[in-house]
Amino acid sequence: MSEPGRMHHDMGGRPAGPVDHGQHDHVLWEKRVDALLMLLSNNTRRIITVDELRRGIEELGAEAYSRLTYYERWVASVTHNLLEKGIIRADELGRKMAEIEARSPEARSRKEAG
Amino acid sequence: MTDHNHAPPRGPNGGLSHYQTMELAVSELLIEKGLFSEQKLQGEIAAMDARSPETGARVVALAWSDAAFKARLLDDGTAACESIGIDMGPTRLVVVESSAAIHNVIVCTLCSCYPRMLLGLPPDWYKTANYRSRVVREPRAVLREFGTELPDDVVVRVHDNTADMRYMVLPARPKGTESMDREALAKLVTRDSMIGVGLAMTP
Structure with missing residues (x-):
């Protein structure tokens, strides 16, 4: 779907089908990602700008761009930007993710069963 | 996608x-x-x-009923909204006025940028590839899908939002609303009329 000299996200003017009017309610997880970016991009912090968010989303590549949901793209980009700026480190992110997975209800029930 | x-x-x-x-x-x-x-x-x-199109509707109703505010809003949307106590965040607001002769529509072709401080989070369709792709090429056809049929002699202008600058449409004030107060006017202002895929409701 990409044309030469034009990236996948740059879709203005491309032929496409009817607009789907379906609407979903934002779940808490999506609201948390939205709030996270608002906190990082507001006038007092300016840690990540919306341009930087967008660049991070575009750099996911065409395949991930179409596979990931809207706020999955956001959190992937926010995380990438924070790593790039040295605000969080890859090792501490990996440790924290493992810690959160270990305390999830399914991990606890696995432990109890074992 | x-x-x-x-x-x-x-x-x-x-x-x-x-x-x-x-x-x-x-x-x-x-x-x-x-x-x-x-x-x-x-x-x-x-x-x-807490952010919803009601905030935008309040701004539109004020602009319809107060010429000085409308002039300020069209001149510097961010400052005009901040002057009535709306937090506009880091983005700049540009308000485009629709009339009987010109109809404005907004989109973000590259992403999903939207005047969220005035309208809340964008509807899902605003973020779809189909809306982003088509509204700049065939806006009348897209508007028709929203039930909005524009006369052929109306000029349609499509405005593409950016990360730092957000457009909002000031819809044309409907006929027959001359005696209405601000509160009643605000009820005629739909989200879609401030995006430009719809018109303000008639009383």
């Missing part, structure tokens, strides 16, 4: 998905580093929940 599947896939046994885990991990790390607190994050969620 579709945006149908919004809830991220759950992990095995309905646990957290990879990206949900990533969000929690990043938030917790930033809280530990003292960048903000969990309460601050919750406060930001509540503030976003």
Whole structure:
């Protein structure tokens, strides 16, 4: 779907089908990602700008761009930007993710069963 | 590309998905580093929940009924909204006025930029590839899908939002509203009329 000299996200003017009017309610997880970016991009912090968010989303590549949901793209980009700026480190992110997975209800029930 | 599947896939046994885990991990790390607190994050969620097209409708109704405010709004949208107590965040607002001769529509072809401080979060269709692709090429056809039929002699202008600058449409004031007060006027202003895929309702 990409044309030469034009990236996948740059879709203005491309032929496409009817607009789907379906609407979903934002779940808490999506609201948390939205709030996270608002906190990082507001006038007092300016840690990540919306341009930087967008660049991070575009750099996911065409395949991930179409596979990931809207706020999955956001959190992937926010995380990438924070790593790039040295605000969080890859090792501490990996440790924290493992810690959160270990305390999830399914991990606890696995432990109890074992 | 579709945006149908919004809830991220759950992990095995309905646990957290990879990206949900990533969000929690990043938030917790930033809280530990003292960048903000969990309460601050919750406060930001509540503030976003409180934003809705009613804020935009209030601005439109004021512009319809107060010529000086309308002039300020069209001159510097950010300053005009801030002057009536609306937090506009880091983005600049540009208000484009529709009339019987010119109809304005907004889009973000590259992403999903939207005047969220005035309208709340964008509707799902605004973020779809189909809206972003087509509205700049065939706006009349897209508007027709929203039930908005424009006469051929009306000029249609499509405005593409950017990360730093957001457009909002000041819809044309409907006929027969001359005696209405601001509160009654605001009820005629729909979200879609401020995006430009619709018109303000007639009383």
